[in-house]
Amino acid sequence: MSQSETGTIFYGPIVNPKSLSSFQTLPRCLVAVGPSGEIDWIEEDVPKRALQDILAQHRSLDVPLLTLKHGEFLLPGFVDTHTHAPQVPNIGSGQQYELLDWLHEVTFPMEARFGDVDFARRAYSLIVKRIIDSGTTTCCYYGTLHLEATTILAEIVNGYGQRAFVGKCNMDRNSPEHYVEPSVSESIDATLCLISRIRSLPQPRLVEPVLTPRFAISCTSDLMYQLGDIARADPSLRIQTHMSENLGEVRKTLDLFPTASSYADVYDKHGLLGQRTILAHAIHLEQDEVVLVKERGAGVSHCPASNFNLRSGVCPVGKLLDHGIKVGLGSDVSGGFSPSILTAIQQASIASKVLAMQAPIASSGPTRYAGHHLPLATLLHLATLGGAQVCGLENRIGSFAPGKAFDALLVSVRGDAANPGLWGVDLVKELHAEPADKEQLDTWLERFLFTGDDRNIKRVYVQGRWIGGAEHDPCGPGRSSLVTDVVQSMLYDM
Numbered sequence: 402m403s404q405s406e407t408g409t410i411f412y413g414p415i416v417n418p419k420s421l422s423s424f425q426t427l428p429r430c431l432v433a434v435g436p437s438g439e440i441d442w443i444e445e446d447v448p449k450r451a452l453q454d455i456l457a458q459h460r461s462l463d464v465p466l467l468t469l470k471h472g473e474f475l476l477p478g479f480v481d482t483h484t485h486a487p488q489v490p491n492i493g494s495g496q497q498y499e500l501l502d503w504l505h506e507v508t509f510p511m512e513a514r515f516g517d518v519d520f521a522r523r524a525y526s527l528i529v530k531r532i533i534d535s536g537t538t539t540c541c542y543y544g545t546l547h548l549e550a551t552t553i554l555a556e557i558v559n560g561y562g563q564r565a566f567v568g569k570c571n572m573d574r575n576s577p578e579h580y581v582e583p584s585v586s587e588s589i590d591a592t593l594c595l596i597s598r599i600r601s602l603p604q605p606r607l608v609e610p611v612l613t614p615r616f617a618i619s620c621t622s623d624l625m626y627q628l629g630d631i632a633r634a635d636p637s638l639r640i641q642t643h644m645s646e647n648l649g650e651v652r653k654t655l656d657l658f659p660t661a662s663s664y665a666d667v668y669d670k671h672g673l674l675g676q677r678t679i680l681a682h683a684i685h686l687e688q689d690e691v692v693l694v695k696e697r698g699a700g701v702s703h704c705p706a707s708n709f710n711l712r713s714g715v716c717p718v719g720k721l722l723d724h725g726i727k728v729g730l731g732s733d734v735s736g737g738f739s740p741s742i743l744t745a746i747q748q749a750s751i752a753s754k755v756l757a758m759q760a761p762i763a764s765s766g767p768t769r770y771a772g773h774h775l776p777l778a779t780l781l782h783l784a785t786l787g788g789a790q791v792c793g794l795e796n797r798i799g800s801f802a803p804g805k806a807f808d809a810l811l812v813s814v815r816g817d818a819a820n821p822g823l824w825g826v827d828l829v830k831e832l833h834a835e836p837a838d839k840e841q842l843d844t845w846l847e848r849f850l851f852t853g854d855d856r857n858i859k860r861v862y863v864q865g866r867w868i869g870g871a872e873h874d875p876c877g878p879g880r881s882s883l884v885t886d887v888v889q890s891m892l893y894d895m
C-alpha cells in the first residue's frame with residue numbers, strides 16, 4: 402500500500418497556535434494524517450511506552466509512523482498574505498527609492514519582462530519552489546498584468562501542490578506606456594478569463610483566483626466599479642490590493658478621488674472593501690478608516706520588511722489588533738527583501754518594538770497590543786492562524802486540529818541542519834532531557850523564529866503532501882541568494 406492510500410502518523414513535538422495570545426507546545430504528540438491530507442486525530446501527550454497501545458486503539462498499527470528526531474518539531478505552515486512573484490528577481494535592488502519612484506524605476510521594468518512567456522515559465526518555476534522551501538504553504542500571489550504569464554504562474558503553483566491565491570494585476574492608468582492595460586474592457590476580459598482558467602486547473606487543485614486591482618492610483622474608477630461588480634456576483638472570490646502604504650501615495654490617491662473621504666472610502670465606494678478583501682500595508686490609516694476596515698471585516702497584510710525597506714512607515718499593528726481587525730504577515734517581495742515569512746516575523750517584532758519605544762503606554766485598558774512589543778504567541782499567530790483568517794481559511798489551515806488540512810513544516814534546530822545561527826541550541830542539548838520538554842520546545846521555537854532559515858525547514862507539507870523543504874530534493878533547498886542569481890543570469894542570457 403502506498404503512503405497516499407494509508408496516510409502518515411507523526412510522533413514528536415508540535416507547536417500549535419491557539420489564539421493571538423497563546424499557543425500549545427506538546428513535546429510528545431501523535432498527529433494522524435489521513436489519505437486525503439486531512440488530520441484524522443491528535444493525541445496530545447503520548448509517552449513512548451504507550452505508543453503501541455494508542456495506535457492500536459485508533460486501529461492504526463499498520464499506518465506508516467514518522468518519529469521526529471531530537472531537535473525536530475512540527476509547526477503549521479506559514480501563510481504569506483501578500484507577495485509579488487514577478488518581483489523575486491529584483492530582491493535587494495533599488496534600496497534608494499521610496500514607493501512611487503521604486504515602482505517606476507525598478508518594479509515595472511522587471512514585471513514587463515513577464516510578457517515573454519518562456520521567461521515567465523522558467524522564472525516562475527524557480528520562484529515558486531523557492532517560496533515553498535521558505536516554508537510558505539499558503540501564498541497570496543500578485544502576478545503581472547499579463548494573462549498568459551499569470552496563467553503560467555497558477556499552473557506552476559498548482560503543479561507543485563502549494564495552496565495559493567493567484568491574481569493578475571489590474572492597472573489601466575498612471576503606469577508606463579509599455580506596461581499598462583489598454584482599456585477597462587480588456588482588463589476585465591483578461592481577469593474573467595484567468596478566473597475560469599484557474600478554476601479549470603487539474604485536481605487536486607489548491608489554487609484559487611483573486612481579484613487584484615494593483616492600487617487605486619493605477620486603476621480608473623470605471624475599472625474598480627466593474628471589479629466590484631464581479632466580486633459581488635461571486636461570493637467566493639477574494640480581493641487583494643495595496644492601501645495607505647506611503648504618504649505620497651495617500652496624497653495622490655485623494656487627489657485622484659476628490660469625492661472620497663479617505664483612501665479606505667475609495668475602495669469601499671467601489672464595492673472592493675469587504676470580508677474577502679486583503680489590504681496590504683494599511684500604515685497611515687485615519688481613525689475613521691480603522692473603524693471602516695473593522696466594520697467591513699477586511700483583513701490587513703502586515704509587510705514590515707517592505708515598510709522599512711521602502712521607508713514607507715511603521716504599521717501600527719497593535720492598534721489594528723486592539724480594534725479586532727484580522728491581521729496576517731506578508732513578505733511583499735521585492736519591496737521586502739526576503740520571500741521568507743521568518744523574516745516577516747523578525748521584522749514585525751522589530752516594528753512593534755520601535756513603536757513601543759516611541760510611545761510607551763500603560764499595559765492595561767483597551768490597548769492590549771498597541772504600544773507593546775508583540776510577544777512570541779502573537780508573532781506566531783500572525784504567521785499562521787492570523788494569515789489564515791485574512792484569507793478566509795481559518796477553518797482549513799493555520800493550526801493543527803482534526804478535520805483541518807495538514808499544512809505543516811518539519812523544522813529542525815539540530816546541528817546537522819547546518820545553520821550556524823542555531824548551533825547554540827545543539828551545543829546545549831546535553832543539558833536537557835530527551836525527549837524535549839515544554840520549556841526546551843519553547844526555546845527551540847523562539848530560536849527558530851528569530852535565527853532560522855530554509856536550512857531548518859526540512860519538509861514542507863501541504864494537504865498532507867510532502868512538496869518541499871531542505872530534505873525534499875537531493876541538491877538541497879533553493880538557498881536564498883542562489884536562486885535569485887539563477888533568475889538574474891537568465892535575464893542576461895535572454
Ligand SMILES: Nc1nc2[nH]cnc2c(=O)[nH]1
Pocket residue numbers: 485500504508615616643646707733736
Ligand atoms: N510594495 C508595493 N506597493 C505597491 N503599490 C502598488 N504596487 C505595489 C507593489 O508592487 N509593491
Ligand SMILES: [Zn+2]
Pocket residue numbers: 483484485643681733736
Ligand atoms: Zn505589494
